[in-house]
Amino acid sequence: MDPILNPFSSGTRLRDMIRAIRACKTAAEERAAIRKECAAIRTSINENDPDYRHRNLAKLMFIHMLGYPTHFGQMECLKCIASPGFPEKRIGYLGLMLLLDERQEVLMLVTNSLKQDLNHMNQYIVGLALCALGNICSAEMARDLAPEVERLLQFRDPNIRKKAALCSIRIIKKVPDLAENFVKPATALLKEKHHGVLITAVQLCADLCKVSREALEHIRKKCTEGLVRTLKDLANSSYSPEYDVSGITDPFLHIRLLKLLRLLGEGDADASDSMNDILAQVGTKTESNKVAANAILYECVQTIMSIEGNGGLRVLAIGILGKFLSNRDNNIRYVALNMLMKAVTADPQAVLRYRATILECVKDADASIRKRALELVYVLVNESNVKPLTTELVSYLETCDQDFKGDLTAKICSIVSKFSPEKIWYIDQMIKVLLEAGSFVKDEVWRALIVVISNASELHGYAVRALYKAFQKSNEQEAFTRVAIWCIGEYGDLLINNVGMLDLEDRITVTESDAVDLIEITIQCHALDFTTKAMALVALLKLSSRFPSCSERIREIIVKYKGNFVLELQQRSIEFNSIIARHQNIRSMLVERMPVLDEATFIGRQAGSLPDAGSISAGSSVSLPNGVAKPADSLVDLLDLNSNDAPTPSSSGGDFLQDLLGVDLSPAAQSGANQTSKSGTDALLDLLSVGSVSGPVESPSAQSNSSAMDILSASKSEKASVSPLDDLSSLSLSSRTTSITGAAPMMDLLDGFASTPPKSENNGTVYPSITAFESSSLQLTFNFSKQPGNSQTTNIQATFINLSSDEYTDFIFQAAVPKFLQLQLDPASGSTLPANGNGSITQNFRVTNSQNGKKSLVMRIRITYKINGKEKLEEGQISNFPRDL
Amino acid sequence: MGIRFVLMVNKQGQTRLAQYYEYLTLEERRALEGEIVRKCLARNEHQCSFVEHRNYKIVYRRYASLFFLVGVDDDENELAILEFIHLLVETMDRHFGNVCELDIMFHLEKAHFMLEEMVMNGCLVETSKSNILTPIQLMDKAS
Incomplete structure (x- = not known):
């Protein structure tokens, strides 16, 4: 068939295949074309015609580059390598490097060919083999072929020596034990004049230093002076056309030398001392208007910053960075920021001098520069400059790109919580961040804010008023809404009565119904997550007790949710409704102010990893029937902090509960820690009967006492009678979803009370x-x-x-x-x-x-x-x- | 090891040459190429030539319709890599004479041979254009 008409036969030339693929208009066409071509290549491979091998491999490389599988060509590579001709070998080795990788077993088959080629008469073939070995060799091959490579480091042709040097890098990385064999030949290469050999030898020495302590010591002692001299000669050398890059002789070699000197100078005063002069010379004499020159300066500064201190040099280095930073070229500014990042540890004061410029860079149009600058600011912050820096960052939050907001928000939150000088400032800043970028604020961050607020009793009033004021203006940010709602529910009375007014505050008049209005508007907002709505319900329940006059209105709002699709809301609505309507006597006790969560433990917990869920089952989460896993942990949940980590220690948990239920603690203390006082039990029983509309709950008092205890204490849920609870669950919520979850609604009813769902009777551990x-x-x-x-x-x-x-x-x-x-x-x-x-x-x-x-x-x-x-x-x-x- | 991959990509985002110095599966490579090409092509010429992506730093430079992207380690000298890209282009220029996308496409293996003479296992081998090109010219003469 005419090859023009059918481009996909084994007879097609590479060129024609590429044309045909380029002509494809859609991805589907391209796939079809490549499928056909691959089929043709397979047939050709099966026919085993050596004339087409070269061409087939070239085609496969192209196909591989486009991202299609080409494994069937791997054996062809090996055949090409084994053939005697140079062109075949060359394409074979290239195929080997592109199509195979060191993990494939096929590679083992090539070791022998490599060994032969490394000993070949023709130096170009030796070069091919070295290159392939350097790119793909595995640990086993490294062991097998290391002697050959070692010998080739002294080969007559420098082009082979340089490749052997790089091949050695691969070998010592794969098998560090072999490093000592290479130290001597590597240091010998450092004395050469050929740039290719020099640059590879310098790289080999650098890698030797990294893998072996002895090699580092040896090279430091024997070669530092020589390297300094080489760098000096290079820096002072006259124009050499072959290596010249915009007026500088071989900047690549400069850079490699500086890198190696850095390794040698780090942690060694003598070595550092011997390179001072040349570093000063490179730092001052290099003209800085070309990329190549700047690259050298950049490397030089890094070396100065890493080696043992020399004040004068450091000043020079920081000066260079300052010049870089004010450069108009973004590339230069980027590397300057990168460099300052490293200089921060050596000399934070000097870096701080460029604070203003760095802050400007945070606002740069270029995302790469912004990112660098922000990280730099982050490490620069300390107690004394946190306020102005944060102000800058927060004000930038208003104008910055959406893409960048996430990073920026996380950094601001971290800075604010780490260095805040006083709580009121922390609260202010967090409110600003939440308002501006609440959706980027992580859950644990806004929860931490709540913990801080609840811990600062003198700021309760201030915080709730500030949140209220801000909330009136904007309720777009869900995280902010949650914090605001929580605080309004918790400290609603302080809001109305302007309690705890600070001097700097403006007086505001908020009526009880204003506060309720605000929450009502919020809860009606469709965009809100159900967790937020649930928090709003709790807030309303609390306000019903704080503002008795609004109680009836609140009940009406709450009742609207009794048919909600989300079981959680439905349940809360029904429970809260009953509490408001029928349990006036315990309501105020139930919704008393949250016990303060210990700030230190909370923060410690956040810093630590996730708690061991096995330790106390309170940490487990309960899956709701709608598929949302909701943490039903300790008491925090009752008040809707929703903190999904770490259990409250069970003993204090019990206290909290008693607190919440308004249990008089003194009789409890008298009658032993395990006995809840009678009133407590009653209250709980009351609560338990909340949902039961028809039949009375059968529970002999002794038994109910134990079950109450059971619910109360997170850790003791062994043998308790579960029957009243089961009864309850079937009575209270026999709506459509109950059957799905079995015991889950029960747990939800008691929510925070029952840290451990009383379901497991085996070993106390319950899995949701x-x-x-x-x-x-x-x-x-x-x-x-x-x-x-x-x-x-x-x-x-x-x-x-x-x-x-x-x-x-x-x-x-x-x-x-x-x-x-x-x-x-x-x-x-x-x-x-x-x-x-x-x-x-x-x-x-x-x-x-x-x-x-x-x-x-x-x-x-x-x-x-x-x-x-x-x-x-x-x-x-x-x-x-x-x-x- | 400094250089982790060298990519040449045209304006449409099609890969024209890809050389990796570390192992990635075909799928990972396709995904990586797609992501970084999208990132780099979206940037304008005033922005800096460095992009951070996953754990790579990508240094890129555009020549006419072709982008050269080099993925490097974090501690590599970015400016030197820019110079390296230029050296690579100059070398190809000397060989092909005003190199263009099609030259690389239709002489993919030659482009690889050149790169092979310049970079091995992620390290620089040779910075002299004539040293790089000698073996390739010898080969051309022989065949």
């Missing part, structure tokens, strides 16, 4: 259920329990719900797990799944985790079923298992 899989048509929930005495095995109950309007038949669930897990499936409860969630299939299985504690469970699932006889398949991977299963 998860929504393992959810598609538009199917929902799969997992409930977990542990077998007593066997921590490795987890019993899982899977519940399937059909969300579509068609009945599923022949329902089969399959699961697969990685090797460290073992899986045993029990038969399912049925194979037919009714439509619209009118029923479910459950299936129990056991997973044994041999790496319990180290690795979490993970599982692939596959579900098949039929809709009206038509096969359907759903697959997925589940990796959101609780951590310590």
